[in-house]
Amino acid sequence: MLIVVTGGSGSGKSVYAENYSENFSTKMLYYIATMMPYDTECLERIKRHQFQRKEKGFTTLECYKDLETVNLEPNSTVLLECMSNLLANVMFSEDKIIANEAENSNKNVKDCICDYILNGINHLIVHVENLIVVTNEVFSDNGSEYKETMEYIQALGEINQRLALKADRVYEVVCGIPVLLKG
Incomplete structure (x- = not known):
């Protein structure tokens, strides 16, 4: 199951x-x-976020960019916090892998970045039971x-939108x- 949670800063x-995420009885x-x-x-x-979740039973993984490299238990629930940070990490990265990919394809850099991130999300969806993605409402x-x-x-x-x-x-x-x- 994929759940998206959005809202403004401090919402x-x-x-x-x-x-x-505590609603799911997963491994x-x-x-x-x-x-x-x-x-x-x-x-x-x-x-502040670590303190908020201290007693909630999470195993925390730091993953700044490469979601497709994360290996998780198949019957698990995953909370990804948050999409806006992940995007900034990829978009403003010093390595130029995605820019080079865009150059070698007929896509623009933004589309390559979006595809890269969504491929990582798809990797998680395939490998876990529940994925909750937190993202920001910055469009107002x-x-x-x-x-x-x-x-x-x-x-x-x-x-x-794609999520x-x-x-x-x-x-x-x-x-x-x-x-x-x-839903």
Whole structure:
């Protein structure tokens, strides 16, 4: 089962997704953390999230980019936190593997990045019983004057749309209240 949980910054989506994952009686409960600890703010956010889930039984895996390399128990539930960090890690990576792939194909870089991330998601879907993906609602803003920021927002929008189409359930968390959008 694929469940997508979206919401704005500070909406309560992470806590909701963590609590939701406890509904499944599976062999293992994994938390795939995608936030790279770049600075003090990131470290504080990571610590806050670790504290929130301390008693919830998660085995945490740090995976910043390559979801297709993650090996998990087949009868497990996985919480992927979060898509926006994963996208930023891939999109702004120093290695140019995806840019080179785009150059050698007839696709643009954004499409190659989206495909790369969604292939990693598909790898997880095939190998686990339940996958909960947390993502961000960043599309209500007025946009940005920066080209890279707009490309990021467009890529996240495409990934979210493709995930929602594939998902069994989609929730948007607004002010801590989950609203079922699909399923």
